Each structure stands twice: as structure tokens, then as C-alpha cells.
Amino acid sequence: MPVIQHRDFLAIPDFSREELLNLFDLAEAMRTGAYTEKPLAGKSLAMIFMKPSTRTRVSFEVGAWQLGGHALFLSPRDIQLGRGEPIADTARVLSRYVDGIMIRTFAHAEIEELAKHATVPVINGLTDLLHPCQILADLQTVRQHLGGWEGKKIAWIGDGNNMANSWLNAAYRLGFELAIACPEGYDPDASILARAQGATKVTVTRDPAEAADGAHVVNTDVWASMGQEEEQKIREKAFAGYTVDNALMKRASRDAIFLHCLPAHRGEEVAAEVIDGPQSRVWDEAENRLHIQKAIMAVLMG
Ligand code: CP
Ligand code: NVA
Secondary structure, three states: OOOOOOOOEOOHHHOOHHHHHHHHHHHHHHHHOOOOOOOOOOOEEEEEEOOOOOHHHHHHHHHHHHOOOEEEEEOOOOOHHHHOOOHHHHHHHHHHHOOEEEEEOOOHHHHHHHHHHOOOOEEEOOOOOOOHHHHHHHHHHHHHHHOOOOOOEEEEEOOOOHHHHHHHHHHHHHOOEEEEEOOOOOOOOHHHHHHHHOOOOEEEEOOHHHHHOOOOEEEEOOOOOOOOHHHHHHHHHHOOOOOEOHHHHHHOOOOOEEEEOOOOOEOOOEOHHHHOOOOEOHHHHHHHHHHHHHHHHHHHHO
């Protein structure tokens, strides 16, 4: 039997700039209700969650259904992967049943291993290294509220984590300005940073105010990501002064918007006055997960 050709979405640069722009148009048609097709009719998406999730799980499951398909929630408690069945074997077996696999896991090497052995598209629902679906939803939110990212300055305040790395990948592909403020020792991935810096204006500073200065989008995330819970106390010390509050938002452009992928810790990385304030677009951002992921599924699995 010939190998079935398929494409994965493990990282934002897996799509060309033109493909990304088409994806945003499709997601926007889905958001406004202009798109009513059912490209996933008769198709199934397996969703493997090695970490918890509210938004990713619900938006992929509901999104697959809205496109005419069906999604299965698979946790390590219930499938043999959790008892040590190799990820390569899981990939081979699932590929015989389903038309796409979404996975949220720890090491990025695990999703690469899954994609290597799967013969259906694999979609990254978050790894320790990257969270590409989230940043595409964030960019859709930027487009929705600011008309686009051309000529805009995006500020990232906080950990150089999976979110920061995916913002770098987006800047690399789309060419906007990205200003990152993170404490020493919490920098983004060095090679992802270097690649983005070779393509567009990307700065890294230890001063949140410098990053926020004149920004059109101010963005943050938890200080301790999933799997880093035991570092919470150390990180609270390291990130002192990095809370996005009204004083920091005042450094940004007057019409700046605030984004956070959620879940949020009010009083840590963001003050309640900001996340619950007039510049916050976090609920639209969460909603856009549904639209952009439907667009991704339609393109890869439809
Ligand atoms: N932002 C995000 O991925 O949320 P969940 O962890 O709830 O899926
Ligand atoms: N950086 C966070 C994002 C959660 C959606 C984490 O990995 O836990």
C-alpha cells in the first residue's frame, strides 16, 4: 500500500506565509458564520492529552463536530500510552482508525516521534517547546481588533516559554516587531530566537517597561507552566516586577490590547484590573481557538 501523503502542524513555520494568510481568512469566515461546509463529514480526530486542558480540548472537540466530524478524548489514564506503549506504535495504530491526531504532551521530541510514525496529520495542541494553535488564535484576535499586525509592536512580558517561542516563530514567518521582556535564566529557546532575529525586529530585555513601550499588543502567560509546578515559589521570586498591571499598560499605545492564553493567575503575571479591564481581549482570544483550529482541521484533514 502506498504511504498516504499528509502534512502536520507541529510549529507555525510548517505553513508558509501565504498559507497562514489563507488560514486566517478561512478562520475569519468561520468566525463570522460565512463558512458552513462540513469537510470532516465521516472523519475522526484522536485527541491525546498528556496534560490538562479546558480550551484546547473543548475547542477541538466542538470544532471537529461543527465541521461534520467526530473527536475522541484520549488521556494517559485510559490508553496504553500511559502504561508505556511506544508512541510510534500508538501513531501506527491510531492512523488505521482516525483521520487526524491532535496531541498535547511534554517533550517536543514526542510529537515529532508521533508525526514520524503517523500516516495521518498530527496537530500540536501544546508541547513544552511550542503552542502554535494558541498563537494563531492570538493573531486572529489581533487582526479582529487592530486590523492586522503590519507595523505593530507586540510585547511579551514574562517567561520565555512555549508561548514566547511560538510568538517568535510567528514573527519569523509574518515579520512583525516582537519585544520580549523576561528575567535572566528564563529566555526563549536560543535557536528559535536567533532565527526570528534574522528575519525581523526582535528584542530581548530584562525591563518589562521597555518591552511595553508603545506596544500595540501586551501579552503574558503564567510564570510556572504545566509540569513546572514545583518551581512555583522560585519563579515567583524570579518574576517579581513582571506583573502586567495598569502602570505597565500605560507604557503601551493608548489603543493597545491585552492578551493571555489562559488559565491566568490574577495577582501574579497579570493584575485583575488589566485582565478584567477595558483593554483585555482574552475572551475573544479564547473563542478564536475554535475558529483557527477548525480552519487548521479543514486544511489538513478535509
Ligand atoms: N490556552 C490553552 O491552551 O488553554 P487550555 O490549557 O485550557 O487548553
Ligand atoms: N505556558 C502554559 C500555557 C498553558 C496554555 C503551559 O504550558 O502551561
